[in-house]
Amino acid sequence: MYDVIVIGAGWCGLVAAKTYLQVCPEAKLLIVDGDSSIGGTWSEDRLYPHLVAEAHHGLFEFSDLPMRKDSALPDGRIPSKAVHDYLVEYATKFQLTDRLRLNTWVENIRREPISPTDKGSQHWVITVAGTEGQLQAKKIIIASGLTSEPLIPALPGREKFEGEVLHSKSLGHPQTVDRISDSSIRHAVVYGGSKSAFDAVYLLLRAGKTVDWVIREGGGGPSMMTPLSVLGQPSFRLNNSRILGLLSPNPFETPNESSWWRRLIHLNAGRWAQFFIVAFWRIMAWLLQRPWGYDASPNGKQLKPMLGLDSLFWSPATLGVMTHPELWDEIHSGERVKIHRQTIQGLGSGKRVMLGNGHEFSADLVVCATGWHARHSFFAPDDQLTVGLPSETSFDPKSQIKWNDLQLNADRDILEELPILQQCPISPPPLRCEDDYHLYRSIAPSSETPSHERSIAFVGFLRTAGAPIVYEAQSLWAAAYLTGTLEVPETAHREREVARTNAWIRRRYICGRKVPFALFDFLPYVDMLYRDLGINPRRKPNVVAETCGLYQPRDFRGVVCEWQARQRGKEKRSH
Known part of the structure; x- marks a missing residue:
């Protein structure tokens, strides 16, 4: 053992x-x-x-x-x-x-x-x-x-589809690399709007393929991709200073142990404090989005973050760094890649891919850059x-009542503690404990x-x-x-703290x-x-x-x- x-x-x-x-x-x-x-x-x-x-x-x-x-x-x-x-x-x-x-x-x-x-x-x-x-x-x-x-969405008709369907996780397999380089793969579909989708599109274009890039109209939309550098510094480094943490309302200090800054800016924040926080994050979002010129092409408009300048703070989709900024030239030209804000309705006989708006096209390969199972x-x-x-499965009735109460109380308390979270543009959906x-x-x-x-x-x-x-x-x-x-607190304290953190995550990050x-x-x-x-x-x-x-x-x-x-x-x- x-x-x-x-x-x-x-x-x-x-x-x-x-x-x-x-x-x-x-x-x-x-x-x-x-x-x-x-x-x-x-x-x-x-x-x-x-x-x-x-x-x-x-x-x-x-x-x-x-x-x-x-x-x-x-x-x-x-x-x-x-x-x-x-x-x-x-x-x-x-x-x-x-x-x-x-x-x-x-x-x-x-x-x-x-x-x-x-x-x-x-x-x-x-x-x-x-x-x-x-x-x-x-x-x-x-x-x-x-x-x-890997999470691969249900694609009705997949059993009749004569092309290949794979998850972006498989792009590194030697067999996949060989297949993508094969001349029989001419046209591909990439499904998803995250960083992995950007990488998959770039890989396929570099391999000489044409791409239909499908990002479903629901969900959080495409990821907000930050440039390699901003204000002369690598963009990824911005997050490794305390400045962003100081201006991001978070629950990792209890009200009793809060610093003067947190009490001033976040706890029971007034109108001017909230205005300052919102303005800071919108300016940061503008700096990070400006290089891409979304409105310069029909494709670019399809990649606009869902909440515009509020996308950085509320993060409706995961964020990413644009590690291959030259991809934007291909995106804006639209010659080899076309972007659709639709859902794949299903796959058909032969190599047909059908979208929710009735549009169809053929594809030799479908890459699902659709994330991961939470199970x-x-x-x-x-x-x-x-x-x-x-x-x-469900908790036993007693535990379910306990966690539902903890969840409701924590949500109320976190909104009172960090009132800016009341401005979240998309309210959390009902959630099982x-x-x-x-x-x-x-x-x-x-x-x-x-x-x-x-x-x-x-x-x-x-x-x-x-x-x-x-x-x-x-x-x-x-x-x-x-x-x-x-030393850790007793069970009741740990449970309250967990409920508080979960309530904050739901309110803070879409x-x-x-x-x-x-x-x-x-x-x-x-x-x-x-x-x-x-x-x-x-x-x-x-x-x-x-x-x-x-x-x-x-x-x-x-x-x-x-x-x-x-x-x-x-x-x-x-x-």
Whole structure:
């Protein structure tokens, strides 16, 4: 039996495993992943030509291993192969490769007694697809993230369609790369409006294909794509200063511990404070949208963010960085790509693709850049609720009443606490309480039962723009939690806090109504985690640098050692 099994070998899984081993060097730990190589989103089978990371060099690395400068392009962009190679280097440096078990697809996870005679002692049993054997562990860390299971929409008539249909996740498969380069693929359809759709269109155009790009008229519309640089700085760096977090209303400080700035600008904000916040975000949106000249062509108009200058703040669709700005020339010319704001109604015999407005065209290939399932199918539906994940099943009546009340009260309280959220242009739809994530700090089950006590944690279940910084903080918090060295509040407090965070996400980020988001608020979130751990999250030498300076992963170098030193000090004082 393993002490810990980490599920996922991408960014989240590798740093979770490394951190746990740093805290408990003697732990018997295993990392499992269904891919044939490490990397998760950046595994070899998910890399395709021209794929580039959005983060600038220096921001897409962990604190204790800088990425080599020669890995990046001259303008600081990072090719996908360099990201994969970096993660391989990380796993090698911290001796994780011997603990890896790849090509291991987790089929089911459940909690069972260790022996029939000892019902009180339980462990985790993991069933692996294609094998009769099972893995057993005292504790597990779920680090599979929110981009693991592709979502392909129902396309009526697909069985008659003679072309190919695939998800954008498959674009890196060698067979897919070969097929796209084949002359028999002449025309393709890309379905979706996210960053992955922009990348898929660019890939197909570079391969000499023509493209019909279909973005459904409902939903959040096309992603707002930011330029590579703004005001002379890489745009991705803007989010790595505290300025955006200071001007983004967030719940990561309670009203009792709020700074003077938060009390002045956000808590019970008056008309002038709200006007200032709205004006700031609209000016930022104008700067980020201006280079694309949406109105310069019919295609460009179809890519206008749904809420215009309010799209940055409210984020009806996920944001992205335009890593290939030359694509806009093709978009505006309209010679090889045509954009439709429609829904694919179905596929027909031969290679017909039918839109909701009755328009039809033929396609050799349909690429669904349609995102990811929010479900977590390796847990049974009832177990999903037990560990804090969304589920199609329902709580028992008593728990359902409790969570519905918590949800309603939290929504009322967050609107009172942060009144600017009352201006959200699209009100949240009615939501089952079972559709929420019930994870305290987005890491630990809020309502943990005695049989699960401190035996499961989640890393990477909050989408942010500061992934490595967030994952390192979550990993240390999870290790401290699982080893029993982190004090957490009682269950009722954790549940209220979870309901408050969920209410904020629904009101703050329109795109966060599917999966949890904290796009501009990741530094306040990280501050909260480090405060829990007793670590100073303010890493800059003075107030100006702290407020306006660029935060990079390297600023948090040594936090695990700091926490360990603090724990040793606590132990000495207790003796």
